[in-house]
Amino acid sequence: MSEQPPPTTRPTTFELRTRRRAATTNAVSMALRELGRNPLGFAGAIVMASFAMVAIFADLLASDLPIACHFHQTTYVLPNLTHPPALAAYDCARVEDELGEGDWALFPVVPFGPTQTSARGRIEALLPPFRPNHPLGTDDRGRDVFARLVHGARTSLTVSLTAVVAFIGIGATLGALAGFYGRIVDSIVSRLVETLTAFPTLVLVLVVQALVPHPSMGTMLLAVGLTRWTEVARLVRAEVLLVTSQDYALAARALGARPLRVLSRHVLPNAIAPVLVAATFGVASVVLIEASLTFLRVGLPPPTPSWGEMLSEARDHTVAWWLLVLPGCLVFATVVALNLVGEALRDALDPRQQQGFEPSRR
Amino acid sequence: MLRYALRRTLWAIPTLFGVSLLVFFVTTLIPDPAGENVASYAAVYGTVAKLDPTALDAMEGRQRAHFLDLPRFFNPHPMDVKIRAEMAVADLVRGDDGAAMSAHRLARLGGAALPYVVPRLDDLPPLARGRVAVALAPIARRMGFGDPDLEAPDRAALFWTHLWEDRSLDFTAPAVHRAVHRLILHGTDLREKELVEVDTFALGEIIESMSKTEDREALARLGHAASRVTGRSVEIPVDADPSFVRRAIADWQEWWYVHRSDYVPLNGVDRIAASLSETRYGKWVLRAATGELGVSTRDGEPVLDKLRARAPTTLRLTMLAMLGSYAIAIPIGVFSAWRRGHPVDRLLAILLFAMYSLPTFWAAELLARASSAASAPLFLPVVALAIGSLASLSRYQRASMLEVVRQDYIRTARAKGLSLWRVLVVHALRNALLPTVTLAGLQLPVLFGGAFIVEEVFGLPGLGYETLRAVEAHDSPWLTATILLLAIVTTLGLILSDVAYGALDPRVRETLLDRAGSHAS
Numbered sequence: 022m023s024e025q026p027p028p029t030t031r032p033t034t035f036e037l038r039t040r041r042r043a044a045t046t047n048a049v050s051m052a053l054r055e056l057g058r059n060p061l062g063f064a065g066a067i068v069m070a071s072f073a074m075v076a077i078f079a080d081l082l083a084s085d086l087p088i089a090c091h092f093h094q095t096t097y098v099l100p101n102l103t104h105p106p107a108l109a110a111y112d113c114a115r116v117e118d119e120l121g122e123g124d125w126a127l128f129p130v131v132p133f134g135p136t137q138t139s140a141r142g143r144i145e146a147l148l149p150p151f152r153p154n155h156p157l158g159t160d161d162r163g164r165d166v167f168a169r170l171v172h173g174a175r176t177s178l179t180v181s182l183t184a185v186v187a188f189i190g191i192g193a194t195l196g197a198l199a200g201f202y203g204r205i206v207d208s209i210v211s212r213l214v215e216t217l218t219a220f221p222t223l224v225l226v227l228v229v230q231a232l233v234p235h236p237s238m239g240t241m242l243l244a245v246g247l248t249r250w251t252e253v254a255r256l257v258r259a260e261v262l263l264v265t266s267q268d269y270a271l272a273a274r275a276l277g278a279r280p281l282r283v284l285s286r287h288v289l290p291n292a293i294a295p296v297l298v299a300a301t302f303g304v305a306s307v308v309l310i311e312a313s314l315t316f317l318r319v320g321l322p323p324p325t326p327s328w329g330e331m332l333s334e335a336r337d338h339t340v341a342w343w344l345l346v347l348p349g350c351l352v353f354a355t356v357v358a359l360n361l362v363g364e365a366l367r368d369a370l371d372p373r374q375q376q377g378f379e380p381s382r383r
Numbered sequence: 384m385l386r387y388a389l390r391r392t393l394w395a396i397p398t399l400f401g402v403s404l405l406v407f408f409v410t411t412l413i414p415d416p417a418g419e420n421v422a423s424y425a426a427v428y429g430t431v432a433k434l435d436p437t438a439l440d441a442m443e444g445r446q447r448a449h450f451l452d453l454p455r456f457f458n459p460h461p462m463d464v465k466i467r468a469e470m471a472v473a474d475l476v477r478g479d480d481g482a483a484m485s486a487h488r489l490a491r492l493g494g495a496a497l498p499y500v501v502p503r504l505d506d507l508p509p510l511a512r513g514r515v516a517v518a519l520a521p522i523a524r525r526m527g528f529g530d531p532d533l534e535a536p537d538r539a540a541l542f543w544t545h546l547w548e549d550r551s552l553d554f555t556a557p558a559v560h561r562a563v564h565r566l567i568l569h570g571t572d573l574r575e576k577e578l579v580e581v582d583t584f585a586l587g588e589i590i591e592s593m594s595k596t597e598d599r600e601a602l603a604r605l606g607h608a609a610s611r612v613t614g615r616s617v618e619i620p621v622d623a624d625p626s627f628v629r630r631a632i633a634d635w636q637e638w639w640y641v642h643r644s645d646y647v648p649l650n651g652v653d654r655i656a657a658s659l660s661e662t663r664y665g666k667w668v669l670r671a672a673t674g675e676l677g678v679s680t681r682d683g684e685p686v687l688d689k690l691r692a693r694a695p696t697t698l699r700l701t702m703l704a705m706l707g708s709y710a711i712a713i714p715i716g717v718f719s720a721w722r723r724g725h726p727v728d729r730l731l732a733i734l735l736f737a738m739y740s741l742p743t744f745w746a747a748e749l750l751a752r753a754s755s756a757a758s759a760p761l762f763l764p765v766v767a768l769a770i771g772s773l774a775s776l777s778r779y780q781r782a783s784m785l786e787v788v789r790q791d792y793i794r795t796a797r798a799k800g801l802s803l804w805r806v807l808v809v810h811a812l813r814n815a816l817l818p819t820v821t822l823a824g825l826q827l828p829v830l831f832g833g834a835f836i837v838e839e840v841f842g843l844p845g846l847g848y849e850t851l852r853a854v855e856a857h858d859s860p861w862l863t864a865t866i867l868l869l870a871i872v873t874t875l876g877l878i879l880s881d882v883a884y885g886a887l888d889p890r891v892r893e894t895l896l897d898r899a900g901s902h903a904s
Contacts, residue, residue, distance in 0.1 A: 215394075216401030218825075219870045219877070223832030224850075225409075228862045231854040234414040309742055313836055316744045319854050332745065336840075339752065349745040356740040 052297060055369030062365020068358035076175040083168035085112045085134030090126035092116060101129065114140040131156060133165035135172035135326035150343050158343045160334055170347060172326040177355070180238060180321075181307035185300050187246030192253025193296065197284060199254065200261025210258070214251040222248050223310055230319045238321055241314070245307055252299050260292040294370035301363035305356045312352045328352050387892050388882045394896070395878050402870045403668050406863055410667065413449060413859045439484065440491070447641050449859075450663040458665075461657035463649040468496035472503070475518055476511040486518035493522050493612060494582025495646040498554050501547040504540055516540035525612060526580050559585045563592050566608075567601040578608050583646050586612060590639045593619075593632045602628065609635060630678070633685040637678050640670060671867060677860035681853055686864045689849065694868065696845035697838065701830040703765045705823060708773035713819070716780020717812055720788060731777075739774035743833045746770055747840040764841045768833045772826050780819045787815040817888050824880030827873045 056062045081088060084101035086108060091097075093107075100108050108116075113132030118141070120126060133155070138144055140154070144163035148155050157166040199210035222245070229244040230236045261284070264270050270287050278286070314320030315329030323330070328348035335344035446452055460466075471492070474485035489496060500519065504512050513536025520533040523542075533539050553559075559581060566574040578585050589609050596602060599621050606619030615638070619631045649657050659665050670677070676686035715735075719728040747767035754763060787793065788811055796806045835847030842848065846865055853861040885892040 212397050212401050215398045216405055219398060219402055219828070219873045220405070220866065221828040221832040221835075221869055221873070224835055224866055224869055227835070227850070227854070228409060228866045229412060231857070231862055232409060232412045232859060305740075312742060313744050313832075317836065317839060317851060319851070329744075332748065336748065345748060345752070349742070349749070352742050352745060353740065356742065357737065360736070360740050 052294075052366055052370060056362070056365055059365040059368065061361050065358040065361030065365070068354060069362060072174055072355060072358075073178060075171055076178045079171045079175045081129055082171045083131040083133060083135065083165065084129045085132075085137045087113060087116055087126040087128050087132075090116060090124070092120065092124050092126065101134075112137060112140060131165055131167045131171075133168045135168045136164060136324050137168070138163045147338060147341050149341075157347060158341075160331065160344055161338055161341070166331070166343060166347060169326045169331060170328070170351060173328045173331065173348065174351070176238075176321065176325055176327050177308050177311060177352075180242060180311045181304045184242050184245040184249070184307045185303045187242060188248075188250040188303065189253050189296060189300055191246060192250030193257045193292070195250065196254035196257030197261055197288065200258040200288075201265070201280060201284065207258075210254060214254060217248055217251050220248065222306075223313060226310060227314060227317065227319050230314065236319070236322060238325065241311070241320060245310060249303065249307070252303070253296055256295040256299055257288075257292050260295065261288050264288045264291050298363055298367045298370060301359055301366055305359035305363065308352065308355050308359070312348075384886060384889075387885050387896070390896060391881050391885065392878055395874055398874055399871065402867070402874065403671070404664075406867045406870065407664050407667055409866065410449075410859065410863050411455075411663075437487070440487065450641070450666045453661060453663050453666065455663050456665075458658050458661045461649060461654060461661035462644050463654075463657075464492060464495045464644070464646050465499045465648045467645060468492055468499040471496075471518075472500055472507075472515055475514045476507060478511070478514060482514070486514075489515075489518050490521040491614070492583065492645055493525065494554070494584040495586070497522070497547075497582075497584070499648075501543050504544055509537075512540045513537055516543055519543060522582055526582050527576065554581060554584055556588075559588045563588045563605075566604055567592060567596050567598060570598070570600045570604055575604050575608055579611055583612050586646050587639070587643070590635050593635055599628075602632075606631065606635070613638075626684075629685070629688070630683045633678050634683070636675070640666075640675070671864075676864040676867075679853070679858050679861045681856040681858040681861065686860050689861065690846075690864060690868060693844065693846050693849050696843055697831070697834050697847060698872075700761065700764055700768060700834050700837065700843065700845060701827070703761065704768040704772065704830055704833075705826060707765055708769040708776055709820075709823075711769075712773050712776035713780055713812075713816070715777040716819070717784055717807060717815075719777070720781045720784030720815075721807060723785065735774040735777050738770050739778070741770055743767065743771055744836045744840065747837045751840050761843075764837045764843060767840070768830060768837045771833065772830060776819060776822065776826075779822060780815065783815040783818045784811060787811045790814075817884060821880045821884040824873075824877040827876045828869075831869050831873070 056066050075082065080099075080101045086101040086104070087097070088101060089096075089098050090100065095107070097103075097105060097108065112134070113128055116126055117128070117132075133140065145155070145159055146161050146163045148159040150156065150158040150166070152158065155165050155167065157170065159165055160169065195210050195213070199207040225248055226241065226244040230241060233240045264287050265283070267287075270283055273283050273287060311320055311327070312329035312332070315327045316333045318333055320329060321327050328351055331344050331348040332352075335341055335348075338344065443452070468489065471485040471489040474481050475489070489500070497519075500515065504515060507515065516539035517534060517536055520539060523533055528542075528546075533542060559578075562574070562577050562581070563585065566578055578589070586609060589605050593602060593605050593609075596605075599619075602619045603621045606617065610616050610618055617631055617634050617638075619628055623631075644657075644661060660669055674687055676690070678684070679686050679689060715731060719725075719731050722728050747764070750763050750767050793806060793811055796810045797803075801810075834845065835850065837843070838845040838847035839851055846869075850862065850865050852858075853865075881895045885895055
């Protein structure tokens, strides 16, 4: 609410140049430095980094094929990623059974894929955790919970990062246009923002998922991206209005810089900080939206491993506490970690909003 | 003050327009039910023209139910019965592949098209005249003329010209109005026959009267007459139960709204208005504005009735959650601002942070599991819903208290020797409350989203519960109506909280207007 008056001393040309160079890298390096100082934010960042590693290397942690093997006179490297046709009918258990003289295989931590329902012809449904084969048990179709959790992390992070990149792109473009061109463009964007504010995001995405002929991850990303950009647009617009009224932007224009140059050299570096904060909270909220919708069975279509999907299965099997507790804890941990990082970043980068606090838009 | 309230309210008009456009855009996601069929038929038979007319008719009907035959936003040439009849006649005169289909269409237009066809029969060349006259035969049979002449081209033309010239049938609006009125009053077979004799010309009057009369005998006759002239079989039997009758009437009204342009001519101003209203958006928004939200495809109930039945549960749930979270959040905020840095404040901060990050669906599921014993039916759902907003409101309240406590007038009040309690509650809280209370509007969409989850988990029969059933059945009228209702309620909530804020704190009026309207710099 209360904005600090910007410093009004006129910078020299030299200062302008150095400031320009510094500004682009400043925000990100400052963010990392400040995260190091804030222990809670640092902890959140560590948690998120480890989730990201799990998501990236999900196939090494749990897969239905070995990581590498020498089998039937052929050496396969990373068959779990390449899925060679010769191994189409195989899973880890069958490879292990048919290993002959001189053959070898390197299995993932858990030798089950996220959608694999049986091994050696046996379906072991609803096994509780701490079994030798299934460290975290199985679900009602005999799929390994550990494998589904690990691959669910990948789904969750992919969905949320893509959606966030999409809505930041839309929001930054529209916000910059609104701030730069004012008048009609600004009115239209403001109307759009106001309109989208009136819709509960969760319900809007739910209805879109229900009405499109073939709901998929893509339609969900699109729906989330098209509804959640308003916050970013508001931030970027405010930043554009603030910066273009500053003397250094005026000086740049007086020197003959085109609007696009002013935008990329002066406005964007300033806008990175608040947008970064919004993006962090954005990832948290998209993780929640995805999990909630899949929990309600209108999110991602069934075979996709997702935390929300496991939680919705838990509703049908009240004895299977592990289906309720494990993915729930992971969603909770992700959101907590992201919120911690987001608040640490905001405290560090965006002192104007410090006393406030983002209203959660789930 | 009044001026501010009015200005803020006026800003809602473009927003509501935007809301309607967005929901309309969502409805366009519904797949065209006939598109695939027509395409596959065309692939098999080469052209659509050789298709069985009734099958094509059924496809068209499905398509038209979603107004997919109309342009999106502007219709330069709105169709009416006159144009449709003339087009069909022109096709018949040409007598090519599409003639069979045109004959079928003409027969469907029925009595309403006769005033535009029969008087012009004489102007047609003899062969074409015969074709048109034969195409009209199904209409005559519906009207009750079993004349053998009707199938023979030359004599059929003569039959129609005679029928028209001796004016034994009265194709005028007042006559139809009288006929329907008499049917409702007396309800004899003779009166019904009178109505059937003008065929589809009376449809508008018949369907309008359905909602005006309570007389079951009359309703049965009206339903029978309408079914007979349209070839639909939606009867309203005398002994049917009231909900069936309501559904049947809603069904007829829905059908009339979609097919009105087949039976009613457009003249003068109507025609100009129709270029906007006879569009997909126009049809949809006009219907929504009059509260006519269509019929649920899942169970045939009118959507409005279902909304009336379901909305109170959701509204009660969200309002209780909002009141509850404010009631707890404000004391917590005040307390932790007062005891800033105290261990209790730190503990509260951690607790609130965890609550703020707690996924609603997980919290709800855990709560539902934890208590198998039935306590107050709404208590746990409200708790599950309130957790998130309670946490964020408390943190807001704490921040805004801290902001106020720093002000000079608080120090002055303390210096005057007022008690801490009095300063906190009377001086600080009153000012610190404002920003928090105005968040009520912004909390609405969050709470509505949460209510959908909570209702599903606890099995409360509210909007969310019904919507998730509708998702399984692809019940698009219900889905669009729900989202429209929620958006409108949220818009009104935002206005209300902005007006309240502006009334209590005149300084923020301009900022609020600025936020609502475009930036006027």
